[in-house]
Amino acid sequence: MSIETPLRQQDGAPVRQQPMLEVKDLVVRYGHGKKAATAPPAVDGVSFAIQPGETVGLVGESGSGKSTIGKAILGLQKVAGGSVEFQGEDITHANSGKRRGIGSDLRAVFQDPNSSLNPRKTIGSSLAEPLRVRGLAASEARTKAEDMVERVGLPRDAVDRYPSQFSGGQRQRISVARALICEPQLVVCDEAVSALDLSTQAQVLNLLADLRDERGLSYLFIAHDISVVQFLAQRVVVLYRGQVMESGPAAAVTESPKHPFTQALVAASPVPRPAEQAERRAVRESLGVRTASAVAATAGGCPFRQRCPLATELCATERPALRRVGEADVACHYA
Numbered sequence: 001m002s003i004e005t006p007l008r009q010q011d012g013a014p015v016r017q018q019p020m021l022e023v024k025d026l027v028v029r030y031g032h033g034k035k036a037a038t039a040p041p042a043v044d045g046v047s048f049a050i051q052p053g054e055t056v057g058l059v060g061e062s063g064s065g066k067s068t069i070g071k072a073i074l075g076l077q078k079v080a081g082g083s084v085e086f087q088g089e090d091i092t093h094a095n096s097g098k099r100r101g102i103g104s105d106l107r108a109v110f111q112d113p114n115s116s117l118n119p120r121k122t123i124g125s126s127l128a129e130p131l132r133v134r135g136l137a138a139s140e141a142r143t144k145a146e147d148m149v150e151r152v153g154l155p156r157d158a159v160d161r162y163p164s165q166f167s168g169g170q171r172q173r174i175s176v177a178r179a180l181i182c183e184p185q186l187v188v189c190d191e192a193v194s195a196l197d198l199s200t201q202a203q204v205l206n207l208l209a210d211l212r213d214e215r216g217l218s219y220l221f222i223a224h225d226i227s228v229v230q231f232l233a234q235r236v237v238v239l240y241r242g243q244v245m246e247s248g249p250a251a252a253v254t255e256s257p258k259h260p261f262t263q264a265l266v267a268a269s270p271v272p273r274p275a276e277q278a279e280r281r282a283v284r285e286s287l288g289v290r291t292a293s294a295v296a297a298t299a300g301g302c303p304f305r306q307r308c309p310l311a312t313e314l315c316a317t318e319r320p321a322l323r324r325v326g327e328a329d330v331a332c333h334y335a
């Protein structure tokens with residue numbers, strides 16, 4: 001795989017290129033029958049694109065639909081509406097044959113490394129498996145597996161050991177190795193560092209950043225913690241109850257959030273410095289945002305209105321469309 005720099009016109013402006021991934025008006029519903037048809041969908045009209053080499057961060061509270069979006073992209077969850085295009089090809093309802101065809105270009109790293117590493121298989125055979133499926137000889141696959149474990153910071157002989165012989169952080173490095181061994185174009189990372197302690201988290205984030213820069217990878221980086229997303233993402237999409245509340249350049253969204261929900265999310269994100277933490281707590285309290293448990297889900301209008309200090313009658317009747325506020329797109333009547 002070659003690392004391509006984006007094409008540039010004479011005046012230095014990037015040429016509009018085909019997105020790596022384009023999600024349009026995505027709708028995903030769980031369950032069957034009348035209840036599923038009337039309940040608000042888990043993902044409700046979400047659109048965003050990821051350019052080649054770009055990292056898009058997807059943030060939101062637990063249950064906001066982040067993993068569901070990831071699963072819909074990976075073909076692990078049925079899509080009820082909208083579309084998913086990968087490298088210009090519509091894969092919304094791709095069958096397993098077509099999925100296999102793009103399988104090595106589109107990979108995933110999940111929170112739990114055990115989901116991609118079989119405890120009864122050596123690291124080497126777990127890593128070699130996707131290569132063997134592609135027809136690589138056993139000896140070649142082993143060499144590639146050794147190269148890859150070395151690249152993620154483990155000794156080459158790690159290929160002969162089992163997952164239980166490694167720490168959580170090491171296992172997550174091995175999951176990254178397994179995702180990247182087929183040289184994918186796009187990697188969906190769903191809470192990939194969320195189970196790790198802070199210093200291990202930083203190491204794995206640095207590894208992901210280095211691999212991206214080396215290989216020109218695109219990431220969809222999903223996490224509930226906006227400070228983790230901020231580290232890797234160039235653009236951030238903020239989700240609330242299956243809908244996009246705000247999206248834009250990472251610096252704009254995280255440093256001067258416009259949507260009341262994004263403001264609350266930023267104020268709630270943990271920071272290592274106690275003084276800043278206290279400052280954020282004061283900001284959070286001054287926002288007057290109610291906690292998620294205090295309000296029930298309701299259909300129609302703005303999904304955030306019951307927790308929102310700015311909400312009026314309009315917010316109960318009309319779902320705010322995304323509109324440009326500063327550098328970001330914001331779904332709020334009053335932001």
Ligand code: ADP
Nearest residue numbers: 030031042060061062063064065066067068069
């Ligand atoms: P997140 O990853 O942001 O925490 P999820 O995408 O896992 O959120 O979940 C979004 C919503 O869909 C939640 O309300 C959750 O309860 C529901 N949900 C997720 N998976 C299933 C499932 N397999 N069956 C039914 N409901 C589900």
Ligand code: MG
Nearest residue numbers: 066067068191
């Ligand atoms: Mg999730």
